[in-house]
Amino acid sequence: MIKIKNLSHMYKNRSEEALRNISLHVKKGESVVIIGSSGSGKSTLLKCINRLIEPRTGKIFIEGEDIVNCHEKKAEKIRGKVSMIFQNFNLIERNTVIDNVLNGRLKYMSTVRTILGRFSREDYRVARENLKRVGLEENAEDRVSSLSGGQKQRVAIARALSQRPDIILADEPVSNLDPKLMKEVMDLLKKICDEKGITLVTSLHFLDFAKRYGSRIIGMKNGTIVFDGKPVDLTEKDIVDIYGKTEDWYLYGKTGF
Ligand SMILES: Nc1ncnc2c1ncn2[C@@H]1O[C@H](COP(=O)(O)OP(=O)(O)OP(=O)(O)O)[C@@H](O)[C@H]1O
Numbered sequence: 133m134i135k136i137k138n139l140s141h142m143y144k145n146r147s148e149e150a151l152r153n154i155s156l157h158v159k160k161g162e163s164v165v166i167i168g169s170s171g172s173g174k175s176t177l178l179k180c181i182n183r184l185i186e187p188r189t190g191k192i193f194i195e196g197e198d199i200v201n202c203h204e205k206k207a208e209k210i211r212g213k214v215s216m217i218f219q220n221f222n223l224i225e226r227n228t229v230i231d232n233v234l235n236g237r238l239k240y241m242s243t244v245r246t247i248l249g250r251f252s253r254e255d256y257r258v259a260r261e262n263l264k265r266v267g268l269e270e271n272a273e274d275r276v277s278s279l280s281g282g283q284k285q286r287v288a289i290a291r292a293l294s295q296r297p298d299i300i301l302a303d304e305p306v307s308n309l310d311p312k313l314m315k316e317v318m319d320l321l322k323k324i325c326d327e328k329g330i331t332l333v334t335s336l337h338f339l340d341f342a343k344r345y346g347s348r349i350i351g352m353k354n355g356t357i358v359f360d361g362k363p364v365d366l367t368e369k370d371i372v373d374i375y376g377k378t379e380d381w382y383l384y385g386k387t388g389f
């Protein structure tokens with residue numbers, strides 16, 4: 133589903149690479165959780181996969197198609213298969229819930245409709261179906277600004293689903309939520325992806341969460357992958373490799389659920 137070969141990236145005005153020679157192969161339907169301390173390169177990796185960032189070197193294939201060395205039009209098409217969910221929700225706050233969810237349908241709009249700015253009945257049907265799926269059908273006409281954080285992230289999930297993606301990339305999707313909502317939102321996201329066979333790649337800060345929601349864990353440090361395996365195979369030594377000093381573990385949640 134996602135194949136990454138020797139990917140490196142250095143931001144402008146930086147002397148160190150944010151990603152160093154990353155190679156990774158994610159299969160369809162996997163739930164991959166990326167962990168690592170702040171600055172280890174999690175967001176940069178996710179943004180490269182979605183081509184929000186153009187990597188300096190290396191190759192990325194989505195369903196076999198090269199998304200680095202291709203024209204913008206093709207990249208747009210491939211990007212359409214990938215939905216992204218962000219920590220800060222990235223919703224249009226002053227717009228209604230349904231309008232935000234409909235934005236996930238933009239890639240399905242004909243040129244004429246795009247010019248007219250009108251979504252089809254089918255677009256509305258899909259948007260409402262996904263709002264229902266995340267339990268917000270009653271809130272369709274509310275302004276996003278009037279919702280709680282947990283509700284906002286559920287709107288973002290409904291928008292992501294309306295794109296009918298094969299892959300969802302979620303960059304710390306629950307970091308702005310309180311612990312109860314963190315679990316609720318992650319449970320929902322994981323359940324939907326499992327049901328629909330969507331490949332999920334999420335970055336998460338807490339170990340407990342990583343183990344609970346990942347069928348596979350990728351540990352990053354200084355732009356490289358230092359662990360790649362099943363949650364049960366993550367040893368204390370691996371955790372030290374990923375996060376550094378043992379004393380810092382409590383920050384990331386050493387114990388399991
Ligand atoms: N837009 C940018 N311009 C310059 N350097 C950047 C930019 N974004 C990230 N970096 C640098 O790239 C490295 C990796 O950052 P990245 O945001 O990918 O880390 P992260 O693992 O997502 O961290 P966090 O857990 O804090 O979100 C860091 O050294 C960071 O300072």
Ligand SMILES: [Mg+2]
Pocket residue numbers: 174175176303
């Ligand atoms: Mg980040």
